[in-house]
Amino acid sequence: MRAADRMVARTFRGGGAWLGVLATTAIGGALLQLLLPYVMGRTVDTLVTGGAQRNGWLIACTAVIAGIVICESLGIWATGATSAQATARLRRSVLSHVLGTGPAMTRRLPEGDLVTRLGMNTEEAGRAPESLITTAALLLPTAGSLVALALIDPWLPFTLLAGLVLISLVLRAFLRDTTTLAGGYQKVQGDIASRLLDALGGARTIAAAGTTTAETRRVLAPLPTLREHGMGLWRANARAGVQAGLAIPLLEVAVLAVGGLRLASGDLTVGELYAAARYVVLGAGFSAALGHVGRLARARAAAGRVAEILAGPPVTHGERTLPAGPGTLEFRGVALGDAALDLDLVLPGGGATAVVGRSGTGKSLLAALAGRLVDPERGTVLLDGVPLRELPRDELRRAIGFAFERPTLVGAPLDESTLEDALALGLPEHDHEAVHAAATSARADTFIRQLPDGYATPLQDAPMSGGEKQRIGLARAFAQGRRLLILDDATSSLDTVTEYQVGEALISRMRGRTRLIVAHRAGTAARADRVIWLEDGRVRAYEPHGVLWADPEYRAVFQDGSGDG
DSSP states (O other): OHHHHHHHHHHHHTSOHHHHHHHHHHHHHHHHHHHHHHHHHHHHHHHHHTOTTHHHHHHHHHHHHHHHHHHHHHHHHHHHHHHHHHHHHHHHHHHHHHHHHTHHHHHHSOHHHHHHIIIIIHHHHTTHHHHHHHHHHHHHHHHHHHHHHHHHOTTHHHHHHHHHHHHHHHHHHHHHHHHHHHHHHHHHHHHHHHHHHHHHHTHHHHHHHTOHHHHHHHHTTTHHHHHHHHHHHHHHHHHHHHHHHHHHHHHHHHHHHHHHHHHHTTSSOHHHHHHHHHHHHHHHGGGGHHHHHHHHHHHHHHHHHHHHHTTSOOOOOOOOOOOSOSOOEEEEEEEETTTTEEEEEEEOTTOEEEEEESTTSSHHHHHHHHTTSSOOSEEEEEETTEEGGGSOHHHHHHHEEEEESSOOOOOSOTTTOBHHHHHTTTOSSOOHHHHHHHHHHTTOHHHHHTSTTGGGOBGGGOOOOHHHHHHHHHHHHHHHOSSEEEEESTTTTSOHHHHHHHHHHHHHTOTTSEEEEEOOSHHHHHHSSEEEEEETTEEEEEEOHHHHTTSHHHHHHHHTSTTOO
């Protein structure tokens, strides 16, 4: 749990100024609680004896109670503000890491599980500062009660100390058990979220197959395990509550018995006995930390799951700039996974290269490596002689444009983003002419201008087919990639005529850029200068399409449809 504890410590830095307010009110309230029995005891003594200072002690008692109320009120406000700020800062940091890592993150953790960790788990981890501070503040009255009892009578603190040892053992066991159970509960929540996300992604297939009932059972299959962990949490809480709760009345009886004997012998006054009884309740009030310890246990478990997201090495960038060049792309001894992909080849600058192969041979992985969406485990990917790792993020993204099979259209905030914003995503400067020219090359300009507001149409008011979305994605890549264009199955939803027109634009209008095209149609491969034929993660051949077409196994890649994706 060291990673979890480090993550909990990190949430303290995200609590902001309200964390100081929370600490001040918690400590101040604890000190006032500690002072209250003494003030009340002196007040009782002056009222019993009719002392002249009774009005002063009544005022002091009222002031202490008012201070406690003020501290508790401010503490409630500070608790919410601290947790919200810590959660927000942690969530932004983790989200930035996830998006910066790219596809490598979703290969390590399922998407639904990631959503759970970024959502519920960061929120629970963000409550750690409040739980720790409140629990620590409860130690002050406990320690002060021991000192106060010792000052009243040296025999009294030993009784309280024995009870506190028992309560501490109960809380320690509760923290250990609850952390384990909460971690299991949160893990099952992530599993259910992953199953649900998979089902939502295949909703049309499920509806068409009529397997709604079976899919519902699959998504909810982990519920019995979730219930088991939930019942375990309830039983642990109930057991600890009963054990800690029994200590308070027993301690009161024991201290009152000892105090009564001392009162009978004349060693204590009535007010001192009353104060001793109050200090016992206050000291044993450490058992009230049970709820805070439970929240801390859940926060630690959640922090451990959040820390797993950050366990991978962060994506770093260099400071080198690209020299003038045609966009030569080189894979130098590149390997990823257990022989999942093994590459050693050079793509000439300014040329068009198609990537073909059966499903699962690593076509999309090669494309991701070429644009540094994924880093190789061994070897180096270079663009015009510069390793991609050594380029600044902005220069890397200006040099390389990506188009995907299922593009996600984002721009400004969703309620403000327009089609032009989506097309210009990632551009350092909004160049209207360049964006419109890219849309024309991708055969998107015509249908965009037919919309009521043309390029200014809000995304939420522009329903598009799969092919139209792909054309928007292509246009965005054309507008961005100044040296290298990577098309990862980006024309699969286009009709034959549109795909041919886009292919011609790639060949004729993009000759100043290197083009890497993951292809599943023979016509697309035929228009490329050369073809990388992948088989079992390795390059089987790197030749023009016309040369490879003589091989029946190469033709089979397209004829049986296994070259898709």
